[in-house]
Amino acid sequence: MAVNLFSSNGKTYHVLDFNNLNEKGLEPLKKAIGKAGTQIVKITPAGTARKKDGIRMRTFGMKVIDEQEVAVQVNDSGDISAISLNKKPVPFTGAKDLDALAKIIASAVSANARVFAKSLARKLARAGKTAVERQKTGLKSNAQRLTEQKERIESAQQKIVAAQTVVNERTSDLQAKRAQAEDLKNKLRAEQAQGRTLKTEYETLKREVEA
Template sequence: MINLNSKNGNQYHLLDFANLNERGLMPLKKAIELNGVEIAKVSPAGTARRKDGVAMRTFGLKFMDEQEVSVQVNETGDVSAINLNKKAVPYIGAKNLSELAKVIASAIQVNSVAFAKSLARKLARAEKPQGGQAKKPGVKSNAQRLAEQSERIDAAKASIVTAQQFYAEREQSAVATKKQIESAQTELKSEQARNRQLKGELESLQGQHHDE
């Protein structure tokens, strides 16, 4: 995953077309997670298909907040399209693996709050009582809590960025600022763990409702 291809005088990062699987995509996975988003699952690319005479394969990435990214790769190794939750992500090429990872991670982060709220609304609508059945009280509240939890995670991430900027500008207070960064990172991990717990509770409530 370190080759480059020349297009119109520019250098673009290439992926290994023959190894778009979990092992081959591990460097990309690690690079994305360095940007602060966690990948829950890597879906290997399937059989190549041809479009306008060019063979292409598509692999998928599922993130901890349930967002999904699909990446289309041409037989030359060029990334030709990136989609987030089935919608195209603006992409004009990346000169290295780090830039490609940043494009994907940024798309996830920017859309995280809106996606969580949309998911909560869908779950709430799906669990509305029908035919006189008693309303399941825990489902909607857990969906709302999941959206709120995502907002707190974003707030924690913003606190880390603010603290890091302050650290760069105020080197003389480096020790105190470092503690602030560590505290914000600890809070972020705690909120992410709570987020996973809430998702588990929500899925459990939904399962109980369907069983009844």
């Protein structure tokens, strides 16, 4: 689906297949993002190309498990010209390969998860309040209004819990990865120290043999 494009300054950038920005064509990217720690639950294929400054562009979307939305704008050359998260730009200057691109997207989603969960909770609370106010002007019985209000509150609470669970999982996963990285660093330091010791012993034996 994708290849690497060499720019004039010698750097390698990842590009996508402009003609296959659909669920099937973007499956490798979806899997790579999942591997990077973010689950994509829906891909919205790119629509009809539009021109900007003489360049044809298409944009596809991805929905994350916690309801965050990613949009990726692709030029007709396959270059990724912009990435946005919940309609806000994500800093992006190019990715050398598919895994690097996936990590950029996953990191942005993870970093914004807590803020998004709180924002979602506020929106749900406002929606519930508005719905209750509208009900007051209706002709429904008190029993009907009470039942429907309870259902909305329960639904909102479930969504808040689900969003918070995702945030907790992201935090736990990040901590585990940091601990793993630190463990690998310690092992590397130990291996390097052992290597220096063996080298010293070798040089000592070599001098003794030559003597």
